[in-house]
Amino acid sequence: MNAYVVTVATLVAIQSIVACGLNVVVGYAGQISLGHAAFFGIGAYASALLTTKAGLTFWTALPLVIAITGLVGLLLGIPSLRVRDDFLAITTIGINFIVEAVFLYVPFFGGALGIGGIPRVTFFHVKMKGLPYLYLCLAFLALVLLVCRWFTRSWAGLACFALREDETAAASMGISPVRFKLLAFVLGTAMAGLGGALYAHFMRFISAGDFSFPVSVMLLSMVVLGGMGTLWGPTLGAVILVSLPELFRPLLEIRFLIYTLLLLLMIRFQPGGLLGEASLVRRVFSRLMPGKEAPR
């Protein structure tokens, strides 16, 4: 593989991790979030600061980074999750703009200059770059997918599904809406934090613009395109939405037009996402391999 392909693949893996986190919030618990890039950014900045200013290694910083992002997710989730649907969407957009502004204007976070000189990840004294770093990101993606799979099979996950379908009915079955929505929010933001840390040590320079509102829209698009609430959907969405602009790079002028067209076609013909219920992919799969369950 050449360096360019490795770079794109690494970005796909990182974005997949973040999109999986968003899927926990949006797909499993049904709480719309248009500010997920904020938590991606909090993870990236936390890891960058802990490794450049506090002198920690990536590995010692990582548990802290995940904890910090999850904690901020909890603190911002408590007021946000009091509102529903479109109001929640607007609130989360607000969170995204505020967090971005804090990174941009507070000198501690490097201001407009961002943070540079972020060290590479070392693993047993070997600096990881190129292919090894891609493998590291894929390993974390596998871990995240395992956590997602475990969550969907836990009572907590089932409680989130019930809340997504009908909050009043779920509450009448002993499910505390606040507790389980917050749990999904913390889990989702912690995954974004992990993705952020991997991003920071991959790019080695980050600035506020990397975590702006359009990034949140892109992340939500990945989840919707792949299939909300499915296991593999966000990853498939990330593969398509990160690699498509690269494939269409010669058509620089109109690539966002193609990208928009793709989303509109999806909404019209595959509203459940590529791996969603009764989607084309699933129907073709069951035609080709009768009796076997398609991946979801």
Added chain:
Amino acid sequence: MKKVLLSVRDLAKHFGGLRAVDGVSFDLHEREILGLLGPNGAGKTVCFNLISGVYTPTAGEIHFAGIRSDGLPPHRMAALGLGRTFQIVKPFSNLTVLDNVIVACGVDRYRSLARSFGGWTGAAVRKKAVELLERVGLADEADRKAGLLPLGHLRRLEIARALAVGYRLILLDESFSGLREEEIAPLMDLVARIRQDGISVLLIEHNMRVAMKLSDRIVVLDHGRKIAEGLPGEVARDPLVIEAYLGRGGSSRVA
């Protein structure tokens, strides 16, 4: 005298100027089926929502299973063993019928975060949910999406979910409405058997034949106030009740 399970004292709920429930008191004993009747807009469903914790009362007290329960949120009431159905059915549409019941089977799990991390895909849970579906006669539909079921089936699904939660008391909000005639008798048997299992039932019902036959006692509401309470036979002859349903002077004219 049987023990009081649910005690409602001077209960009131006002929405702005509207007194939806206005000073209602009644007791529900253990192993009793109490019918809550009244014309449309009498405040029956608001009463249900107050008891099950969806609304906080404007005034009055509710005692359930020995504790003061008014103001407790719905999930706490569920944990105390209160199961309920909804007049406007609320299925988890994108889950299967079986999974709908499994959600309700987890009522003990949701009380602590640590316990909620256990898995719900085990055979024991599945077996319990299938048994509940068999009791309401929905076992054949277990693997269908709940959103695809007709109303009669959804009403039975709601009862199955309420049964999984309510080991002390079950509130049935018009569970018989929209059912076909031949579906009603088995469901009445089911409710009667629920009581035999030691569970109390509070039911809102517009089908008079069902309400009169099932209920041990009946409480009648009108305009948010209790206008009658007693045995089914007594209540049916009460002039105030007849007036509430048919209007003033209706009793003589209709008779």
